[in-house]
Amino acid sequence: MTVRVMLISPAMNSALREARFAGDAPLDESGLRPARAAAAAGSVPVADQWLRGPSRRCRDTAEALGLRTGAEHALRDWEMGRWSGARLSEVSADEPDGVAAWLADPAAAPHGGESLLELCARVGRWLDSLHGDGPGRVVGVVEPAVIRAAVVHALALPPLAFWRLDVAPLTVTELSGRSGRWNLRCGRPLVAEEPVR
DSSP states (O other): OOOEEEEOOOOHHHHTTTTBTTOOOBBBBHHHHHHHHHHHTTOSOOOOOEEOOSHHHHHHHHTTTTOOOEOGGOOOOOOOOTTTOOOOOHHHOOHHHHHHHHHHHHOOOOOOOHHHHHHHHHHHHHHHHHTTSSEEEEEEOHHHHHHHHHHHHHHHHOOOGGOOOOOOTTTTEEEEEEEEEEEEEEEEEOOOOOOOO
């Protein structure tokens, strides 16, 4: 039986706006407002199982969407070691060789956390653990790095393709299928974008 995995990226927060590594800041009003609007519009997918990453951003987004979710440790954000909470611009200035290695070598972890390969493997193990005899529709509110890792694993992409995938806040990325055979539907917004004036 086919499994549908719908991964919702959390709403915007200060850490994302400031390009911080794994900054676990709560949502502010600019993130809460569109998440509440999505809940009010009834645009949150229906599921048999609801999960979320353990970050405050994922928890706050799930709550604003009206979801009762349990934290799934396997869906935690990319572990960035000593870079956690720092701005990309700061780390690039302080450790340019480390950032260059991190971007070019999927096995590199100059920050002391997880390498890209380790992130993709962790998320891939979780994805492959879902079987057709379990819940048919799974919704998870997870960090963008987790969504990107899931797509890389599901489609058997080269690890460096991770850097070519963008995940906007409050979008749904859907994987349907089973271990070894996944199909992808990318980036459906939960709320309609406001017209440009």
